[in-house]
Amino acid sequence: MAPVLPLVLPLRPRIRLAQGLWLLSWILVLAGGLILLCSGHLLVQLLHLRTFLAPSCPFTALPQVALAAGAVALGTGLVGAGASRASLDAAQYPPWRRVLGPMLAAGTAGGGGLLVLALGLALALPGSLDTGLEEGLGAAMAHYKDTEVPGHCHAKRLLDELQLRHHCCGRHGYKDWFGVQWVSSRYLDPNDQDVVDFSPRPLSPDTLTPCPSLCSRIQSNVEGLYLIDGVPFSCCSPHSPRPCLQNQLSDPHAHPLFDPRQPNLNLWAQGCHGVLLGHLQGLASTLGSMLAVTFLLQTLVLLGLRYLQTALEGLGGVIDGEGEAQGYLFPGGLRDMLKTAWLQGEVAQRPAPGEAPPEEAPAKEDLPEA
Template identity: 75%
Template sequence: MAPVLALVLPVQRRIHLAQGLWLLSWLLALAAGLTVLCSGHLLGQVWQLGPFLAPTCPFPALPQVALAAGAVALGTGLVGAGASRASLDPARYPPWRGLLGPLLAIGTVLGGGLLLVGLVLVLALPGSLDQGLEQGLGAALEHYKDTEVPGHCQAKRLVDELQLRHHCCGRHGYKDWFGVQWVSSRYLDPNDQDVVDRIQSNVDGLYLTDGVPFSCCNPYSPRPCLQSRLSDPQAYLLFNPRQPNLNLWAQGCHGVLLGHLQWFVSTLGSVLAATCLLQALVLMGLRYLQTALEALGGVIEEGETQGYLFSGALRDTLKALWARAGGANRPAPEEIPAEEEAPEEGLPE
């Protein structure tokens, strides 16, 4: 039973392997630390922007999985650095001998699985983020007026803070406010004929105006902000409301937030890919180092030994499982018995 991907490792190669593995382990720890920082920051951004995401949007799973993967990779890097350094010292290696096997299994299955899931989510979730922001921002604009409704009383404050912080207005532009009632009903006079006409002018019975909240105004503009009668070309003599610059934020919040979060996703994806590559190299190096020292009985000494990734017994076990799963009833070509030749029948006399 020959081992799989075996390498001959004399003492000099083992020393070089341990030294290179120590360096790769610290690089893995650094990349994993960056993964934890990036995913933690993205998780904070998602938590902050949670009211503007649809409840069914799966995007928050990405920073959570990336955070867990980064934590496991950080532990793998620290363990790899300690084990590779201990492999050069006969007095320090024996405590690591019984730990390397379980640690390699945990790092491969748990850490590698989480990193791969995180990379898949980085590629698969941007589309759901677009749709989640579309639905979440639309609902936030509709509940802007509900300052006294339980569960939505903070919607006005959150939308105002969002527009002021990210310099955006509406979902795709300031005209989105024309299609929703953003003025609270408690500020409307039911005896005012203009209010009654506006409410009766649409099927939904909403008080719609061609104005925007004050949070859409650019406070750095030297000119007064135009908030109301934005669709009336005769409302202002000095300004043309048809011009794109109305002292309002030009961009919609959907595009601003989407670009903001996608930049974090692309950065996190690059860090995850680097972490995944470094973790694969560290785990392979630890496996070669472990099997090479096990061949010497766990004693670090001069001599030539062999390291490998998989033992021959594991290969035979996998073959047996595969045969039981699908090929038990199909014998291998070399195992098919040759058909016995039919006996020649004698000719009748």
């Protein structure tokens, strides 16, 4: 059966192919190292933000698969650099000649499969972040007040650090805090009648009508929750030119110099959902671009090594042998290639006839003296 995609390689093109593969392999090593760094950074970010992601969000699988793909790409680059350099020396190439076929098969199946899987995850999984962050941030805000509840006692600190670090407030904006009780029950007096049963009519943040007394409380004692029209201190911007307005944000008369119809310059304008979504999707997009470039580099390295290997096999492993050599991808099909690689591995494990150690003569037994 005729070889698949044959290519005639004279002496000079063979040498240039080996030299180009050496350089391309080191570029692949660099790309694999960058994937390890980027996927490790994304994994660390997800570990820090795991409180604000729903447990069912599958996005965490992306950096784990990318780590494995980056490690395999780095290993493939090192193997390609070593094999291409050894091919230029007839004395160094024989050890590579024995194992290069199985290495190419393993790199194509394992490394290529991992890169394709990681690239597919980088394209598909960022869409799941929207729902995961929506559920995770909602749960974190609901547990903001539970500073003494086991399992949720760190929710307040983590959410405050998130809002301060990423310059965001609430899930989609500061008004989200109006619908959850974020004041801990330990600071509320259960004997206070205002806390127990005060329930004024809901106030719109854009209303300009005078509100009744105690209007800082927009819907107290709704389903057992103490709701106020205020936000935690971590929503305050330190760049504000005036003291932060945290309470009574729905009362147009509580702050004479504050117009509720204008943007609030004291509070972070963006919600944490949009900030985290853009941040994580940006990291996933960068990682996906690097995975695509690495996949292209690894494909070129594996193809070049295959052509170099088959060309040198026709010359007995000597790159500067006389005459033209023919390189190809498959000798007659994928099944024949796998069978040839398996047979080459078995032959490589057997000692050569000239290298067989001589059999030792049996030891002579000492005869008893007469």
